Amino acid sequence: MRNALTLALILSLATGGIAPVAGASAQELTPLLDSVSSARESEAPSSADRERDEDLGGADRVAAQTGDDFYCRERRLGTWFYCDKPKPKPSEQQSAQPARSSAERLAAIAKELEELKARAILEPTPENIAHYIAFQREQLDRASSFADMWQRTIWQNPDLDYTLQRPVNQLGKRTWLDTRNADRERVLSQISQRYGVFYFYSSACAACETFGPIMRSISDRFGLTVMAISLDGGPTRAFPNYTVDTGQYKAMGMRGQQVPALVLFDTATKRPMPIGYGVMAADEVMNRIFTLTSIKPGSDF
Structure with a gap:
């Protein structure tokens, strides 16, 4: 049954x-x-199954709109996944942007300071002036910190301290000058073995009448050969054995007709080196000759 x-x-x-x-x-x-x-x-299908089928259909519709077949239609991710590609959050976008360089930050500070200053001048309200003063004070504090750290760093790194090469305090400067003068005297005492000086002048030049005896004293002191050359053919009391210019002025690389003028001539390389123009003290002439013959360019500054 x-x-x-x-x-x-x-x-x-x-x-x-x-x-x-x-x-x-x-x-x-x-x-x-x-x-x-x-x-x-x-x-019979449950309500959850029906909702899932509806969601899958919605995902297909979104996929059709976005055109992302692989992400939406083929994978059929359902309600727990967005068919639109995830967009980065604002914080992620900011972190993805490259950080500003230090130079750009410093330029921005200078620009803001100028803007605050202009605003305080054009609109001199207590708030604008106070804002400008506060920001300016902040930058002064930053500059003070930089200067202080600069000084401490130099103290601890002697290879960065230029004052060890060229002292600035009174005692160190006096010692440096004494040593420098001793080196200069030693070099100039031997200068005549290789170098000579062309002294260009004019008999109508009042400055030449003043400068001629100065060059005479330097020549006598160090035994330096000085050849006086007259541009106008006139004599000079400091150098009776003068020579009239026959093109030596231009041949030495001199320009114009400026006198007095000095040219140091290297007999070893046959190369002229202009010393200078105009009236100079004996100490200045000796320093220039010493620099041109014994100091490497860039090492004295």
Whole structure:
């Protein structure tokens, strides 16, 4: 009997209805009907499944709009994923931007300081003036810190301290000058072995009358050969054995007709080196000759 009922239920499921079964009582059919109803309910789609299917369909529609087939349509990620590609947060965008260089930051500070100053001048309210003074004071403090750290760094790194080469304090400067003068005297005492001086003058030049005796004293002191050359053909009392210019002025690389003028000539290299123009003290002339012959360019500053 039970087997017949089971077969009848299976056939009813296949046809979509429940056919009456001969010889079966209501009590015997009730459990079977309950089990059939439960089976149908378990096979029916749940609300969550329907929502998931709707979400999948929505994802397909978004994917169709965005055109990102792989990210949306093919992978079918559902409601927990956005079909639009994730956009970076504002903080991430800021961090992705390259940091400003120190030079750009310093330029921005200078620009802001000028802006605050202009605002305080054009609109001299207490707030604008106070804002400008406060910002200016902040930059002065920064500059003071820089100067202080600069000084401390030089104290601790003697290779960075230029004052060890060229002292600026009174005692150190006096010592440096004494040593420098001793070196200059030693070089000039031997200068005549290699170098000579061309002294260009004019008999009508009052400055030449003053400068001639100065060059005479230097020549006598160090035994330096000085050849006096007159541009106008006139004599000079300091150098009676003068020579009239026949093109030596231009040949030495001199320009114009400025006198007095001095040119140091290297007999070893045959190279002229202009010393200077105009009236100079003896000490200045000696310093220039010493610098041109014994000091490497750039090492004395």
